[in-house]
Amino acid sequence: xxxxxxxxxxxxxxxxxxxxxxxxxxxxxxxxxxxxxxxxxxxxxxxxxxxxxxxxxxxxxxxxxxxxxxxxxxxxxxxxxxxxxxxxxxxxxxxxxxxxxxxxxxxxxxxxxxxxxxxxxxxxxxxxxxxxxxxxxxxxxxxxxxxxxxxxxxxxxxxxxxxxxxxxxxxxxxxxxxx
Numbered sequence: 643x644x645x646x647x648x649x650x651x652x653x654x655x656x657x658x659x660x661x662x663x664x665x666x667x668x669x670x671x672x673x674x675x676x677x678x679x680x681x682x683x684x685x686x687x688x689x690x691x692x693x694x695x696x697x698x699x700x701x702x703x704x705x706x707x708x709x710x711x712x713x714x715x716x717x718x719x720x721x722x723x724x725x726x727x728x729x730x731x732x733x734x735x736x737x738x739x740x741x742x743x744x745x746x747x748x749x750x751x752x753x754x755x756x757x758x759x760x761x762x763x764x765x766x767x768x769x770x771x772x773x774x775x776x777x778x779x780x781x782x783x784x785x786x787x788x789x790x791x792x793x794x795x796x797x798x799x800x801x802x803x804x805x806x807x808x809x810x811x812x813x814x815x816x817x818x819x820x821x
Contacts, residue, residue, distance in 0.1 A: 741800025
């Protein structure tokens with residue numbers, strides 16, 4: 643089944659060479675395959691952070707799901723983790739990067755359908771937690787940066803945005819539907 647979705651995904655290469663597109667898709671498939679293992683330990687990662695003597699510089703939460711509606715379930719988990727970490731380490735910075743199909747719920751045209759999700763994102767942003775989506779992934783489906791509201795930050799790539807946060811010393815926590 644995964645092979646079929648990878649083959650089907652090659653239709654969305656948008657001018658990239660087939661080799662480059664297959665490399666990206668292969669990396670994405672590897673991340674998806676591993677995300678189950680990473681996601682299972684997300685709550686363990688939060689617990690481990692809480693046992694540290696020093697506060698983490700920052701936490702970036704990564705969300706990559708195949709379900710547009712997934713943020714309704716996952717954003718409350720992000721909020722819960724933030725509250726736990728802030729209770730122990732008040733100065734910790736946070737960010738959220740969504741770069742799977744769930745990011746499409748954050749389009750302006752989806753405000754009514756996913757009103758609670760939009761409210762949760764606005765609440766996070768109001769609490770100085772930027773929420774990023776992946777412009778590259780959105781582009782595969784004809785969605786542009788202009789299709790997202792101002793409170794959603796559109797990054798050129800989700801992985802690139804995560805890498806920027808990690809270079810700043812942020813720890814990565816993967817949040818997914820398996821945990």
